[in-house]
Amino acid sequence: MADRVSLRDYQGELAARLQSAASGRAASKLGLQVGADAWLVDLADAGEVIPVPPITPVPLTRHWFRGVTNVRGNLYSVVDFPAFLGGAAVVPGEQARLLLLGGRFRMGSALLVDRSLGLRAAEQLEPRAREPGAMPAWLRAQYSDKDGRQWKELDVAQLVQHPDFLGIGA
Numbered sequence: 001m002a003d004r005v006s007l008r009d010y011q012g013e014l015a016a017r018l019q020s021a022a023s024g025r026a027a028s029k030l031g032l033q034v035g036a037d038a039w040l041v042d043l044a045d046a047g048e049v050i051p052v053p054p055i056t057p058v059p060l061t062r063h064w065f066r067g068v069t070n071v072r073g074n075l076y077s078v079v080d081f082p083a084f085l086g087g088a089a090v091v092p093g094e095q096a097r098l099l100l101l102g103g104r105f106r107m108g109s110a111l112l113v114d115r116s117l118g119l120r121a122a123e124q125l126e127p128r129a130r131e132p133g134a135m136p137a138w139l140r141a142q143y144s145d146k147d148g149r150q151w152k153e154l155d156v157a158q159l160v161q162h163p164d165f166l167g168i169g170a
Helices: 002-022 156-161
Strands: 028-034 037-042 046-051 065-071 074-080 097-101 109-113 115-121 125-128 139-145 150-154
Touching: 028 097, 028 109, 065 097, 065 109, 074 097
Parallel strands: 037 150, 074 109
Antiparallel strands: 028 037, 028 115, 046 097, 065 074, 097 109, 125 139, 139 150
8 A cells, every 4th residue: 555655746746846846946857768868858858657548559650659548538640669779679577667758749658668767857957968870850959967977868849750760650
């Protein structure tokens, strides 16, 4: 019972912080485990983080397009983000999460990730120089935290407009 209460409290706190970010009052970022990498998403770009609901596959699409899901009466297209980046597909389980992209993008898209890593305070992240070589347009910045963990920040606006992301047909 104590686990349920603390999980409920955590989800409530996360929802409150997501709402405050949407109004511009927060300086936190949402941490996500994407394959072996840690990614950050600006809270203003994140709609909700939920356990993975049933996903209906769509035929004749790319391997990383998992299908569509219904979340409270709204359909979302589901992209397996690690597979989209060229890694292994997410195995839905207890820790896998679906990041519903913020409503301001008006796309009804969701990213399937390995797990949520919670919130990270922006002031505790040290900017790093971008790695040499071709970087995807949706990689906004790179950071290190005090523990030496490397983080990549996702530019959701760039991702949802990119032809690779929009071209789901096989």
